[in-house]
Amino acid sequence: MGLACRPHLPFRAWEPGQVAELPDLKSFVDSHERLFVLTGAGCSTDSGIPDYRDAGGLWKRPPPMDFRSFMDYPLRRARYWARSMIGWRRFGAARPNAAHFGLAELERRGRVALLVTQNVDGLHEAAGSRRVVDLHGRLDQVRCMQCGLLRDRGAVQGELEQLNPRWHGLEADDAPDGDADLEGMDFSDFGVPPCPRCGGILKPDVVFFGENVPRTRVEEALSGLRRADAVLVVGSSLMVYSGYRYVKVAAQAGLPVAALNLGRTRADDMLTLKVAQPCTAALAWLMGPGLLPGATGPQASAALVARS
Ligand SMILES: [Zn+2]
Numbered sequence: 001m002g003l004a005c006r007p008h009l010p011f012r013a014w015e016p017g018q019v020a021e022l023p024d025l026k027s028f029v030d031s032h033e034r035l036f037v038l039t040g041a042g043c044s045t046d047s048g049i050p051d052y053r054d055a056g057g058l059w060k061r062p063p064p065m066d067f068r069s070f071m072d073y074p075l076r077r078a079r080y081w082a083r084s085m086i087g088w089r090r091f092g093a094a095r096p097n098a099a100h101f102g103l104a105e106l107e108r109r110g111r112v113a114l115l116v117t118q119n120v121d122g123l124h125e126a127a128g129s130r131r132v133v134d135l136h137g138r139l140d141q142v143r144c145m146q147c148g149l150l151r152d153r154g155a156v157q158g159e160l161e162q163l164n165p166r167w168h169g170l171e172a173d174d175a176p177d178g179d180a181d182l183e184g185m186d187f188s189d190f191g192v193p194p195c196p197r198c199g200g201i202l203k204p205d206v207v208f209f210g211e212n213v214p215r216t217r218v219e220e221a222l223s224g225l226r227r228a229d230a231v232l233v234v235g236s237s238l239m240v241y242s243g244y245r246y247v248k249v250a251a252q253a254g255l256p257v258a259a260l261n262l263g264r265t266r267a268d269d270m271l272t273l274k275v276a277q278p279c280t281a282a283l284a285w286l287m288g289p290g291l292l293p294g295a296t297g298p299q300a301s302a303a304l305v306a307r308s
Contacts, residue, residue: 034113036228042235046280066210078190100127102283114224137206146200163191233259
């Protein structure tokens with residue numbers, strides 16, 4: 001069944017001031033058999049991976065480097081890899097939290113048509129989710145931009161550390177996407193390994209700003225949306241178009257959309273239901289006890305928004 005031939009469902013816009021509780025979210029999840037789940041950075045913050053945006057949807061920090069800068073300027077590339085070498089130690093060691101485990105459990109119960117994530121940390125797969133589209137790629141893989149060779153990020157990390165012993169002991173604050181703050185450093189002597197096969201430029205296999213999401217991934221996600229009867233957004237402000245587009249398509253087709261997100265989302269006016277709770281606590285509560293050790297319930301009276 002395609003999106004176009006669905007009967008138009010009654011659509012309720014979000015009205016600020018009204019309260020949506022977690023039980024409302026539970027009813028939403030329980031009353032739809034095949035969810036298209038869309039996740040973002042808010043899903044991974046409790047795994048120690050920082051978020052890009054604040055509760056108002058604005059940048060907390062300068063936007064990440066774009067594709068052309070990376071490809072055209074060796075010094076900027078060195079800066080990227082230096083920051084990434086430091087950031088990877090924590091990023092590569094991040095473990096899934098109750099939000100990832102909860103969504104994996106939802107899939108095991110046969111309720112997930114497809115999970116599409118904007119995150120590049122691979123934590124949904126680590127938690128056991130199988131039907132996953134990594135919209136923006138995976139940071140644990142590195143690709144040669146010339147010959148396409150795909151390498152394990154861990155192996156490249158070893159080479160980076162071998163080439164740059166002086167940078168070894170540096171500490172820096174973690175930043176999103178395995179990045180780290182290393183402002184004010186001279187990156188001209190930072191060694192970046194070339195592709196071992198052809199000598200080409202190695203780039204993390206993630207979609208940089210200024211790059212397009214590969215068409216096959218877009219199509220795979222759209223096909224998942226066609227199999228779904230509702231959309232559940234978890235921990236995304238939907239400010240990036242590559243994720244927002246699916247909510248837009250869903251809303252236009254009359255599919256109900258619920259969002260679990262602490263801040264404003266770009267699609268607030270399209271939501272059937274919005275719950276402003278931390279993803280980890282909410283998913284732990286939603287999927288019941290025993291999800292993982294130490295999972296806690298939600299603060300029932302926390303400030304919640306929305307439902308008409
Ligand atoms: Zn190559």
